[in-house]
Amino acid sequence: MPSSYFVADTIKTYYEDHGDNKSYPLILIHPIGGNILIWHHEISLLLKSGFRVVAYEIRGHYRTNMGRVGAYAMQDLVNDLHQLLEHLKIKRCSIIGHSIGGIIASMYAAQHQKNVDAIVLINSSPRKFKDKDLEKHFKTREVAITQGIKSLAEYKLKSFDETRDLLKDKRYSDLFRDVFTKTSIEGFVAATIALYTIPENVAERLQASRCKVFAIVGSDDDVFMRLLKETKEEIPEMELKVLDGSDHWVIIEKPKEMYDILMNFLERVQR
């Protein structure tokens, strides 16, 4: 049975562990408002390519609870990942993270340099945000708290540049709704506030490590285009692939292109 729960303190982290546990492990970490469902293309394709694929859900997202309190720092999410990998006895792996998932991957790789061969950042970066990058979430939190998660999904589809490409195809917007509305309001609020707690020196520590850094970003995702440009200055060896005409939800919009880039990156990882 590939799915299970793993309990640490009062956090019950839902994960799925697919494929042969002798194969090289890839860890998938979803974005805020995401969960394992967002990776369905990648999981099946990466499995066919012979990887072991471990995907899990972060606190307050779908099948993972919030624990005793309703607030957490990024470091708590990094510790959750650490405990999951200890539980699974995974000593070396590569990590693919979308948005907040890539931040978790960056921090984990910076702190556990022996354990991580490569990270793939999808519309993500190891850099701190500016205040203005996070301002939109004052409104998203208000919508979530006062109107609920379904209203927030519609609000995001209507109001945000980051989701405009999802509306081009009903299958994309339907998948987005289906995934996003499984997030708890508490989880959404806590995660958007955790974004303020990224440490200052993550890129610097990654640069000093042996971990390879790859990045994929939609050309219309202004915030991560800027942050990845800054990251590239700190980590010149980082390989950055810009997907033209795409924005924040690139996994949903361009699964085929995403997978090709991913495989191209993974072929070059020293396992």
Add this chain to the structure above:
Amino acid sequence: MPSSYFVADTIKTYYEDHGDNKSYPLILIHPIGGNILIWHHEISLLLKSGFRVVAYEIRGHYRTNMGRVGAYAMQDLVNDLHQLLEHLKIKRCSIIGHSIGGIIASMYAAQHQKNVDAIVLINSSPRKFKDKDLEKHFKTREVAITQGIKSLAEYKLKSFDETRDLLKDKRYSDLFRDVFTKTSIEGFVAATIALYTIPENVAERLQASRCKVFAIVGSDDDVFMRLLKETKEEIPEMELKVLDGSDHWVIIEKPKEMYDILMNFLERVQR
């Protein structure tokens, strides 16, 4: 009846409104782990001096609940204060804030420049923290979550420089215990994470306002000594009073000295 609840959304903010509502209002905002009890000296003395004194409790602290979710940003606490002052129809006031209370006061004064004549920062500043200033709270949050608020009070008394003066006198440490243990675990965790969400430009905006800025700091409180030194560079007119041989919990340790300095400041406020 001077005490009441004021409801905004699902946050039910407990406040006390003492004295004549024609008198000049002073707003008191407590630190993390504090509540109105911490101000008992100041409330009675300021009342005798003819002020109207409004004290309230921030989210998750003693008689104020957390609302629908367990995480918040500093701006949410500022909005709570704004709604309370609107509810009380207070158009002009001065605000005295200890630690996180002074951060709320600074942000509010920077955003509502017409409403605030002066702020008094007690072991507090309008500056962002450095990562290392907040690192101790990874441990305090863990103690709170895994052992509870009483254990956290003892941990703080034993482990922290900031509380070492409290142990000199049993009355001080007893008052600290009595006040601190009324905090909810959820409230403590959320507040320590909210400290990451202070905007970058608060001191700059205060400097551009007509609001007078006063500050009191214990000489042994290294973090706020540093932050207030930085603040003084941005706001040269700020009056800074250093209390020698005192640290973070100066209200408990030196109520008499505190009150004298406070009155000296308040006499010079243009009401």
